[in-house]
Amino acid sequence: EAGVVQSPRYKIIEKKQPVAFWCNPISGHNTLYWYLQNLGQGPELLIRYENEEAVDDSQLPKDRFSAERLKGVDSTLKIQPAELGDSAVYLCASSLGRTQETQYFGPGTRLLVL
Amino acid sequence: GDSVTQMEGPVTLSEEAFLTINCTYTATGYPSLFWYVQYPGEGLQLLLKATKADDKGSNKGFEATYRKETTSFHLEKGSVQVSDSAVYFCALIKNTGGFKTIFGAGTRLFVKA
Numbered sequence: 168e169a170g171v172v173q174s175p176r177y178k179i180i181e182k183k184q185p186v187a188f189w190c191n192p193i194s195g196h197n198t199l200y201w202y203l204q205n206l207g208q209g210p211e212l213l214i215r216y217e218n219e220e221a222v223d224d225s226q227l228p229k230d231r232f233s234a235e236r237l238k239g240v241d242s243t244l245k246i247q248p249a250e251l252g253d254s255a256v257y258l259c260a261s262s263l264g265r266t267q268e269t270q271y272f273g274p275g276t277r278l279l280v281l
Numbered sequence: 282g283d284s285v286t287q288m289e290g291p292v293t294l295s296e297e298a299f300l301t302i303n304c305t306y307t308a309t310g311y312p313s314l315f316w317y318v319q320y321p322g323e324g325l326q327l328l329l330k331a332t333k334a335d336d337k338g339s340n341k342g343f344e345a346t347y348r349k350e351t352t353s354f355h356l357e358k359g360s361v362q363v364s365d366s367a368v369y370f371c372a373l374i375k376n377t378g379g380f381k382t383i384f385g386a387g388t389r390l391f392v393k394a
Contacts (some may be wrong), residue, residue: 207386
């Protein structure tokens, strides 16, 4: 069974440019998570989807970040415009449902903003 | 508020040494507790978990016991290998009083041959 797929794996952009990350969760997993991981830190939740509904986006900086999961399967996280401080690893995870279940992580997208 | 605190790294051990990585948590309700491992260039992988007090999670020689009285979930392994070198994250997930998933800052382990 395929794991969580993310692309691209690496991205280098100039500040003020837009950038998008894509995630395809494990088949059948209804819940999808986007995390931000700064260097030397643990992941921090940005947004959580139950199917196509964003049920928790309180930590998403909505002035520049947006996300969508239109058909309740794959998801896109966008930053526009990017700032130097956005340099980090963006992780996607999925789980079967909304209870206290194991989350399965993708390899992440490492973003560098110059 | 809810939180997870791990011992700071890096932890450097010789092969076959005993490993303990401390993790304590603060949370209302009844969280599930997890240890994830992150190898260089890879995403987080579940190592083990425990869903209620006194449960012991185990995998690949690693163990951790959910201690509610001390709010701890320390990771142990009796004999580490070079291949265990990685970053280890303690995490809690709860769904009472609102869903929360909180990770510790991670502890880097180096194992020398």
